Amino acid sequence: MKVTEHIKNAKGETLFSFEIIPPVKGKSIQELYDNIDPLMEFEPPFIDVTTSREEYVYIDRDGLFDKRLTRMRPGTLGICASIKHKYDVDTVPHVLCGGFTKEETEYLLVDCHYLGIDNVMALRGDAMKEEQYFEPTNGGHKYASDLVKQIQGLNRGEYLHEVIETDNCADFCVGVAGYPEKHMEAPSLNSDLKRLKEKVDLGAEYVVTQMFFDNKKYFDFVQAARDMGIKVPIIPGIKPIAVKRHLQLLPQVFRVDIPEELIEAVEGCKNNKEVRQVGIEWCIEQSKELKAGGVPVLHYYSMGKSDNIKAIAKEVF
Numbered sequence: 001m002k003v004t005e006h007i008k009n010a011k012g013e014t015l016f017s018f019e020i021i022p023p024v025k026g027k028s029i030q031e032l033y034d035n036i037d038p039l040m041e042f043e044p045p046f047i048d049v050t051t052s053r054e055e056y057v058y059i060d061r062d063g064l065f066d067k068r069l070t071r072m073r074p075g076t077l078g079i080c081a082s083i084k085h086k087y088d089v090d091t092v093p094h095v096l097c098g099g100f101t102k103e104e105t106e107y108l109l110v111d112c113h114y115l116g117i118d119n120v121m122a123l124r125g126d127a128m129k130e131e132q133y134f135e136p137t138n139g140g141h142k143y144a145s146d147l148v149k150q151i152q153g154l155n156r157g158e159y160l161h162e163v164i165e166t167d168n169c170a171d172f173c174v175g176v177a178g179y180p181e182k183h184m185e186a187p188s189l190n191s192d193l194k195r196l197k198e199k200v201d202l203g204a205e206y207v208v209t210q211m212f213f214d215n216k217k218y219f220d221f222v223q224a225a226r227d228m229g230i231k232v233p234i235i236p237g238i239k240p241i242a243v244k245r246h247l248q249l250l251p252q253v254f255r256v257d258i259p260e261e262l263i264e265a266v267e268g269c270k271n272n273k274e275v276r277q278v279g280i281e282w283c284i285e286q287s288k289e290l291k292a293g294g295v296p297v298l299h300y301y302s303m304g305k306s307d308n309i310k311a312i313a314k315e316v317f
């Protein structure tokens, strides 16, 4: 079922969902199941599965290093299929511009359709580690909006090289990313919102936000989006801080601010066990306020670990 239908059917109740990342190549999928199992009691209508960009590795060949491109965490679609089958839950694969040609994206979408996947998140992806700025892949898309256009074309039977008239068209519900504290490359929050509106005008049916630690940022963002005419559901994505290093890492990677009160609480912790508890408590308060504010879904970035998300969900759902 489409994410938007789940939201409609919930009739104003806030739903619980989460995002997982595929295991590193060579690892078993069991660890993923072990972390999903405890969360299923909160009845997520959908689970997102991220896609990671390819990266360069250097292979030692008798002292000479070969530079090779590889994907460390492949398997997004396989995981989507296995989870959908195992738990009877909708899964949302993240589809990226970066690292994929338009043809590869088309084939991926065809596979999604065969597997009965009804939703996809259309994302640009970040720059590769070696790049300062995002470089579109040869034959790939530059912006997530181009990806939304391709997916909506496919929904109408418009393949890249032909139009196929069929009564078996895909009907993907497309989600896109939104940034309450603006995307790091955007010159202003307002111009970033205009770009978000373009994605919605091209057919994105819901938005999932980047993590934030101050709910005011989310509520202001939703208001600004509504003022701009963005009417689709805006799902808050949130993440509990889990280790002290997150104080530097999360602002650096995701360009988000951390409120002073949370910084002080984390800095006052003697070890990461205490930090994890502070993160849980902050996230419970955030979740309760967002739920009271009528958000359609609370979407948790689990990073593949469920103990803290379970502790939060128990207090909120």
Ligand code: FAD
Residues within 6 Å of the ligand: 049, 050, 051, 052, 053, 094, 096, 121, 122, 123, 124, 125, 126, 127, 142, 143, 144, 145, 176, 177, 178, 183, 184, 185, 186, 191, 192, 195, 199, 208, 209, 210, 211, 237
């Ligand atoms: P876009 O919407 O294309 O925007 C990128 C930048 O370009 C923005 O600054 C925007 O303002 C600007 N822009 C957009 N259109 C134009 C235009 N026409 N002209 C000029 N500027 C323009 N990354 C992964 O690698 N894998 C994942 O699975 C993944 N999942 C994510 C899930 C969520 C909910 C979120 C919020 C992010 C996720 N990301 C993921 C990260 C995401 O790929 C990065 O944040 C990326 O840098 C931007 O992606 P986007 O889809 O928002 O890009």
